[in-house]
Amino acid sequence: MNNESQDAEYFYHPLENIEDVDIFYEAVERGKLTKAVSKERPYTYWTIEIYDQANGIRGGGGLGILAADTRRVAEKLGVPFALITPFYPSETHQKVENGVVVDEHRNVDYKQFGFKFVDQVHIKCGNDLCKLDVVQKEFGSTRIIAITEPNFGELYSGLSWGDHRLYQEVALGFGGYAALKLIGLKPAIMQLNEVATFFAALARLDELASNGMDFYEAVVYTRKHTLYTNHTLVQAAEAEFTHEQFERYVFPNIKSLAVKKWLSDKFTDNRIKLSSVTIEIAEMRSGVSKLHARIANYRDIAGNKVKFKAVTNGIDMDYWVLPEILKFMENSEIIDAKGYPTVNYVENLELFTAEKIREFKKQGRRLLNEILKKRPDQNGKILKFGEDELIYDFRRRFADYKRPELAFHDPGRLRNILESHGAHYIMAGRVHAGDQTMQEKLRKMLEIVDRDDYLRGHVHYISDYDEEMALALSAGCNITVNVPIVGLEACGTSWMKDVANLNVMISTHDGGVADGSMNAYLNVSGKDEGEEVDMLYQRMEEAAAIWDSDFDLEYTMREQLKEFLPVISGARMMQDYLDYLFPV
Numbered sequence: 001m002n003n004e005s006q007d008a009e010y011f012y013h014p015l016e017n018i019e020d021v022d023i024f025y026e027a028v029e030r031g032k033l034t035k036a037v038s039k040e041r042p043y044t045y046w047t048i049e050i051y052d053q054a055n056g057i058r059g060g061g062g063l064g065i066l067a068a069d070t071r072r073v074a075e076k077l078g079v080p081f082a083l084i085t086p087f088y089p090s091e092t093h094q095k096v097e098n099g100v101v102v103d104e105h106r107n108v109d110y111k112q113f114g115f116k117f118v119d120q121v122h123i124k125c126g127n128d129l130c131k132l133d134v135v136q137k138e139f140g141s142t143r144i145i146a147i148t149e150p151n152f153g154e155l156y157s158g159l160s161w162g163d164h165r166l167y168q169e170v171a172l173g174f175g176g177y178a179a180l181k182l183i184g185l186k187p188a189i190m191q192l193n194e195v196a197t198f199f200a201a202l203a204r205l206d207e208l209a210s211n212g213m214d215f216y217e218a219v220v221y222t223r224k225h226t227l228y229t230n231h232t233l234v235q236a237a238e239a240e241f242t243h244e245q246f247e248r249y250v251f252p253n254i255k256s257l258a259v260k261k262w263l264s265d266k267f268t269d270n271r272i273k274l275s276s277v278t279i280e281i282a283e284m285r286s287g288v289s290k291l292h293a294r295i296a297n298y299r300d301i302a303g304n305k306v307k308f309k310a311v312t313n314g315i316d317m318d319y320w321v322l323p324e325i326l327k328f329m330e331n332s333e334i335i336d337a338k339g340y341p342t343v344n345y346v347e348n349l350e351l352f353t354a355e356k357i358r359e360f361k362k363q364g365r366r367l368l369n370e371i372l373k374k375r376p377d378q379n380g381k382i383l384k385f386g387e388d389e390l391i392y393d394f395r396r397r398f399a400d401y402k403r404p405e406l407a408f409h410d411p412g413r414l415r416n417i418l419e420s421h422g423a424h425y426i427m428a429g430r431v432h433a434g435d436q437t438m439q440e441k442l443r444k445m446l447e448i449v450d451r452d453d454y455l456r457g458h459v460h461y462i463s464d465y466d467e468e469m470a471l472a473l474s475a476g477c478n479i480t481v482n483v484p485i486v487g488l489e490a491c492g493t494s495w496m497k498d499v500a501n502l503n504v505m506i507s508t509h510d511g512g513v514a515d516g517s518m519n520a521y522l523n524v525s526g527k528d529e530g531e532e533v534d535m536l537y538q539r540m541e542e543a544a545a546i547w548d549s550d551f552d553l554e555y556t557m558r559e560q561l562k563e564f565l566p567v568i569s570g571a572r573m574m575q576d577y578l579d580y581l582f583p584v
């Protein structure tokens with residue numbers, strides 16, 4: 001943190017006409033709230049994480065990937081859109097040393113990624129004033145506004161209930177809100193990508209209430225303009241902050257006594273979960289797949305179950321699909337230039353012949369080999385695969401519920417499958433710093449691999465999983481393994497990249513996959529994990545057989561794409577959000 005002694009002059013920004021309160025009242029009187037977006041009143045999207053390495057911001061996983069995809073799709077659709085996020089001056093990379101994943105840290109400078117300094121804003125940190133740099137970069141109808149300072153730290157650094165995390169979240173919320181005003185933007189809507197961004201909506205509530213609006217009307221106004229997007233399943237797992245921490249980092253930034261009182265009342269036993277207040281401040285709430293929206297178990301302060309609207313995540317096809325495949329899908333009118341499936345897409349999928357599919361996979365394989373030149377496996381070996389070699393991939397964040405170890409339950413059986421098809425199994429995924437369970441699981445898996453003469457040459461772990469690796473693997477492999485414990489994946493987007501890049505998908509019926517039919521892919525299920533493991537191996541055999549038959553390959557690919565193209569289309573996701581947020 002970058003502290004400075006308090007200077008009241010800096011702190012109070014003029015607040016003229018930031019909100020279109022008059023328009024709001026008029027609309028309320030007419031009984032209809034129209035929240036039009038325009039250049040000056042963009043759709044605002046708040047996120048503690050964005051995964052966008054081209055713009056110098058490396059994320060941790062799916063939440064950040066989604067944020068970057070959402071902005072890119074908004075740009076393509078010409079939606080006025082502002083994404084507000086921190087720019088972290090340092091980022092983590094991973095490598096394997098003696099079977100153990102170790103983190104290394106690198107500094108990043110926003111100037112090298114085309115961000116322009118706008119000005120500084122200030123927030124209070126206890127009795128000090130913290131100066132924050134506002135930087136921004138514009139892309140068509142969209143922009144990224146980033147909040148940063150030299151000691152801002154890394155994404156998810158420290159404990160999730162720690163002071164520094166709270167500081168980062170308050171800096172994004174209050175600092176980001178001040179940054180919007182600085183730039184001259186009024187939010188048409190505030191989408192809160194998870195609860196770490198709660199303070200942005202709080203800053204808005206405070207501004208209204210401290211500028212003469214009746215407190216309850218200010219609450220209604222803020223609620224009607226805020227969407228809380230939840231990615232988590234269990235509220236109980238969420239970290240809590242203490243009242244004492246809020247006294248230092250949050251309350252000093254609130255000007256309205258009514259807002260302070262409102263927030264203070266939300267503590268139980270001196271503790272607060274940000275989800276409980278985010279639910280209060282956002283009238284619109286969404287989950288990230290149909291299944292997730294249905295089963296996310298959240299309660300409001302009164303104890304009532306919270307309803308979430310399902311807006312299933314999608315991906316920016318332009319970004320995640322091998323250019324050759326993308327071009328083919330556009331020319332064949334399977335998807336349009338904006339990335340929507342066309343009205344005739346099902347018929348047009350017939351154009352995906354086995355010959356075409358195999359040709360695209362060869363192109364994907366070349367990309368994979370190219371990227372692998374600088375990405376050695378766990379033994380420091382540079383991998384290169386032949387055009388016709390069969391590759392399974394498991395590439396996603398190494399989180400316990402995703403079960404990266406499932407295929408290793410019976411190493412003999414895994415070996416038989418790989419050996420009978422001359423196949424390889426590639427794994428890639430980040431292990432969260434400090435996640436001992438996953439460190440240990442990965443170490444054991446690598447040990448199993450190392451002990452077996454055949455597996456040693458055919459099972460590979462590529463460290464430092466990132467966007468480049470994600471694209472290369474989805475384009476260059478043949479079969480993807482996605483086996484989260486059913487009920488625990490909110491959506492997942494890795495599998496979407498695999499389906500779009502013509503991999504045969506083996507999956508449990510969970511997250512966004514469960515938006516589609518179980519018959520549209522190779523489903524893994526069972527009454528216990530033992531049965532699931534058995535079915536996974538069966539499916540791995542079936543998937544290999546599919547690649548041996550032109551007829552089966554065409555059939556499988558067309559079925560997968562028919563069912564899932566509408567789900568994975570990022571344009572579809574953006575349209576769903578627009579329909580929800582700006583009903584006509």
Ligand SMILES: *Cc1c(COP(=O)(O)O)cnc(C)c1O
Nearest residue numbers: 061062396466467470492493494
């Ligand atoms: C797509 C992607 C993700 C998303 O992972 P899920 O486990 O499917 O949510 C995470 N990290 C990177 C680098 C990705 O490209």
